[in-house]
Amino acid sequence: xxxxxxxxxxxxxxxxxxxxxxxxxxxxxxxxxxxxxxxxxxxxxxxxxxxxxxxxxxxxxxxxxxxxxxxxxxxxxxxxxxxxxxxxxxxxxxxxxxxxxxxxxxxxxxxxxxxxxxxxxxxxxxxxxxxxxxxxxxxxxxxxxxxxxxxxxxxxxxxxxxxxxxxxxxxxxxxxxxxxxxxxxxxxxxxxxxxxxxxxxxxxxxxxxxxxxxxxxxxxxxxxxxxxxxxxxxxxxxxxxxxxxxxxxxxxxxxxxxxxxxxxxxxxxxxxxxxxxxxxxxxxxxxxxxxxxxxxxxxxxxxxxxxxxxxxxxxxxxxxxxxxxxxxxxxxxxxxxxxxxxxxxxxxxxxxxxxxxxxxxxxxxxxxxxxxxxxxxxxxxxxxxxxxxxxxxxxxxxxxxxxxxxxxxxxxxxxxxxxxxxxxxxxxxxxxxxxxxxxxxxxxxxxxxxxxxxxxxxxxxxxxxxxxxxxxxxxxxxxxxxxxxxxxxxxxxxxxxxxxxxxxxxxxxxxxxxxxxxxxxxxxxxxxxxxxxxxxxxxxxxxxxxxxxxxxxxxxxxxxxxxxxxxxxxxxxxxxxxxxxxxxxxxxxxxxxxxxxxxxxxxxxxxxxxxxxxxxxxxxxxxxxxxxxxxxxxxxxxxxxxxxxxxxxxxxxxxxxxxxxxxxxxxxxxxxxxxxxxxxxxxxxxxxxxxxxxxxxxxxxxxxxxxxxxxxxxxxxxxxxxxxxxxxxxxxxxxxxxxxxxxxxxxxxxxxxxx
Ligand code: MOS
Numbered sequence: 239x240x241x242x243x244x245x246x247x248x249x250x251x252x253x254x255x256x257x258x259x260x261x262x263x264x265x266x267x268x269x270x271x272x273x274x275x276x277x278x279x280x281x282x283x284x285x286x287x288x289x290x291x292x293x294x295x296x297x298x299x300x301x302x303x304x305x306x307x308x309x310x311x312x313x314x315x316x317x318x319x320x321x322x323x324x325x326x327x328x329x330x331x332x333x334x335x336x337x338x339x340x341x342x343x344x345x346x347x348x349x350x351x352x353x354x355x356x357x358x359x360x361x362x363x364x365x366x367x368x369x370x371x372x373x374x375x376x377x378x379x380x381x382x383x384x385x386x387x388x389x390x391x392x393x394x395x396x397x398x399x400x401x402x403x404x405x406x407x408x409x410x411x412x413x414x415x416x417x418x419x420x421x422x423x424x425x426x427x428x429x430x431x432x433x434x435x436x437x438x439x440x441x442x443x444x445x446x447x448x449x450x451x452x453x454x455x456x457x458x459x460x461x462x463x464x465x466x467x468x469x470x471x472x473x474x475x476x477x478x479x480x481x482x483x484x485x486x487x488x489x490x491x492x493x494x495x496x497x498x499x500x501x502x503x504x505x506x507x508x509x510x511x512x513x514x515x516x517x518x519x520x521x522x523x524x525x526x527x528x529x530x531x532x533x534x535x536x537x538x539x540x541x542x543x544x545x546x547x548x549x550x551x552x553x554x555x556x557x558x559x560x561x562x563x564x565x566x567x568x569x570x571x572x573x574x575x576x577x578x579x580x581x582x583x584x585x586x587x588x589x590x591x592x593x594x595x596x597x598x599x600x601x602x603x604x605x606x607x608x609x610x611x612x613x614x615x616x617x618x619x620x621x622x623x624x625x626x627x628x629x630x631x632x633x634x635x636x637x638x639x640x641x642x643x644x645x646x647x648x649x650x651x652x653x654x655x656x657x658x659x660x661x662x663x664x665x666x667x668x669x670x671x672x673x674x675x676x677x678x679x680x681x682x683x684x685x686x687x688x689x690x691x692x693x694x695x696x697x698x699x700x701x702x703x704x705x706x707x708x709x710x711x712x713x714x715x716x717x718x719x720x721x722x723x724x725x726x727x728x729x730x731x732x733x734x735x736x737x738x739x740x741x742x743x744x745x746x747x748x749x750x751x752x753x754x755x756x757x758x759x760x761x762x763x764x765x766x767x768x769x770x771x772x773x774x775x776x777x778x779x780x781x782x783x784x785x786x787x788x789x790x791x792x793x794x795x796x797x798x799x800x801x802x803x804x805x806x807x808x809x810x811x812x813x814x815x816x817x818x819x820x821x822x823x824x825x826x827x828x829x830x831x832x833x834x835x836x837x838x839x840x841x842x843x844x845x846x847x848x849x850x851x852x853x854x855x856x857x858x859x860x861x862x863x864x865x866x867x868x869x870x871x872x873x874x875x876x877x878x879x880x881x882x883x884x885x886x887x888x889x890x891x892x893x894x895x896x897x898x899x900x901x902x903x904x905x906x907x908x909x910x911x912x913x914x915x916x917x918x919x920x921x922x923x924x925x926x927x928x929x930x931x932x933x934x935x936x937x938x939x940x941x942x943x944x945x946x947x948x949x950x951x952x953x954x955x956x957x958x959x960x961x962x963x964x965x966x967x968x969x970x971x972x973x974x975x976x977x978x979x980x981x982x983x984x985x986x987x988x989x990x991x992x993x
Contacts, residue, residue, distance in 0.1 A: 292381035292907025309364035341491035351518025404573030411543035413533030432480020517912035521589030560595030566632030590762025604958030630840030638839035673967025675903035679955030689742035698811035706744030712879030726795035750947030766824025795855035872946030893920035
């Protein structure tokens with residue numbers, strides 16, 4: 239299964255070299271322009287008014303006081319915002335939006351915090367004061383924000399079958415060993431440090447929108463459709479993102495409010511979504527219940543896997559978390575059934591959050607595997623190893639590059655797993671009880687369509703443009719490395735321009751596929767620019783390559799030379815000066831793999847987490863003290879940025895296991911812990927020692943550099959590794975995240991659901 243590395247990549251001076259962010263200096267000096275940093279003459283501020291009921295109808299909006307307040311320019315609501323449209327049905331992977339209803343479309347309230355009006359004023363304080371002075375009356379109806387999902391009415395009469403092979407019911411009925419349990423995960427809210435924001439400029443019928451977007455091209459297309467203008471009249475710019483975690487993949491209603499206000503007033507408008515509003519109307523990971531049933535033979539070989547999940551969605555939109563993402567192929571089992579259902583609640587529309595589907599799905603499945611191992615009296619490492627498949631049993635495809643077993647054995651070795659004693663609370667250190675747990679993980683590896691252009695300039699620099707964006711994970715740097723690899727120019731001579739929908743369309747910053755997607759397009763563009771350079775060198779009548787044809791020349795290490803002759807090499811800048819050409823360029827274009835049913839291989843990344851917790855029963859204090867993670871995600875173009883992604887994901891996993899939950903007040907339907915004091919995320923003090931290893935097997939079937947992606951996989955599996963460790967330390971099995979002190983104060987056994 240191991241693929242051979244082409245010589246040129248083995249020798250690269252930049253690919254695989256730990257590289258500092260090329261955008262680090264502008265970020266650390268505060269000169270990087272984030273969306274809300276943009277300011278324009280005449281700019282005014284918008285502040286939305288939000289529904290204070292979770293279900294009902296607006297019966298009256300009284301704006302008389304708000305309109306007379308200082309600095310107020312306008313107050314808009316459903317009667318005067320102007321026409322906004324819904325998007326047409328998407329063709330392929332385009333025109334994507336999760337909350338499809340345009341803001342202020344009607345008077346129906348479907349969730350607490352839904353936008354009901356927007357005030358525009360000279361200052362943000364004036365706009366906020368005016369928004370709060372709008373008097374809105376509602377006819378309330380009953381709402382439901384309950385997180386009890388399995389067994390409640392679904393949006394469709396029956397759950398849909400997501401994955402199916404064999405006869406799971408029969409295999410479960412005749413199983414030698416069986417496990418059957420329900421795992422629940424709460425609503426989680428994305429909390430990137432950068433707030434969502436839109437700065438909308440409307441001039442001469444055209445929109446320039448400075449957005450917090452993980453997908454500028456899709457954002458442009460959706461905004462154009464909803465504003466009712468041609469796409470060429472909309473330009474979306476996102477130069478930098480203070481992260482997004484999936485919350486900024488698709489447009490949200492505030493962007494349409496800002497653009498509408500700018501058009502109505504013919505002035506630049508800034509709208510920054512408050513932290514509190516970010517818990518309402520820019521998506522979240524939905525609450526999910528999952529029933530997992532596993533069956534094995536006496537030796538522990540899986541004979542059946544059944545996963546039945548239900549996630550909540552909003553009243554209007556069908557957001558499917560897709561919890562079975564990994565279930566069909568991660569283990570060998572002749573019988574597999576995954577069903578999925580949606581339960582409508584009075585909440586904002588959910589959206590993708592780092593590792594959608596796989597992260598909650600693998601929390602449940604990997605918890606269940608640990609429980610199964612206990613029933614089998616088998617080491618969980620062993621249970622994983624003996625259920626390794628030969629091929630992707632959900633599709634019959636061979637795996638392109640799968641090294642899960644090596645992830646597990648390497649991780650076990652680095653962690654010291656062989657010192658583990660299986661008895662509950664049997665391990666101690668410095669007066670603390672230790673718990674050790676492990677879990678496997680996987681995440682899709684894919685490419686989407688991408689284009690890019692590379693220019694080589696007479697001043698000796700290269701410029702690469704691509705309509706993707708950098709969420710913060712290092713896309714600027716990865717693209718510069720690819721160009722440096724191909725041209726031999728140093729990184730500081732390469733200008734990377736991203737984050738503008740008018741550039742050649744590039745991938746979304748999502749799915750962990752941006753790097754893999756841009757790689758072939760950028761390589762091709764750089765190669766074509768190099769060819770054009772050789773043409774210019776050959777054409778130059780009085781140049782050093784007079785009489786040579788372009789085919790006799792090569793572009794290596796930033797120089798043009800006669801093929802194979804290092805003597806007489808001429809630098810790029812000199813070649814173009816002699817030719818009197820300002821710049822040469824090349825464009826690259828690659829087709830994606832995502833959604834293609836005819837691929838030759840099954841493309842996924844894999845990993846294993848080993849977690850240690852310390853437990854002090856006297857004071858019910860639980861800490862995650864140590865994590866060893868081994869990741870098989872293709873070749874790491876930039877191991878420094880990649881390690882940082884995995885470390886960040888592990889920290890987020892500590893938050894998912896122990897801290898994060900959005901709580902809806904059952905009385906009002908409001909997400910009540912809508913701030914960073916009450917919605918607790920893992921911070922430095924919660925961060926364990928993290929040891930990350932990359933196996934670094936290039937996946938050349940996916941792209942010529944063998945890169946896959948690392949944005950999401952690190953979060954998959956880590957919550958289960960932690961809850962499994964907690965069980966090892968305490969004997970308490972928590973099947974409802976996050977683990978709370980109340981859970982750990984219960985007697986050993988299955989923790990009763992406390993929330
Ligand atoms: Mo990721 S949830 O695809 O931004």
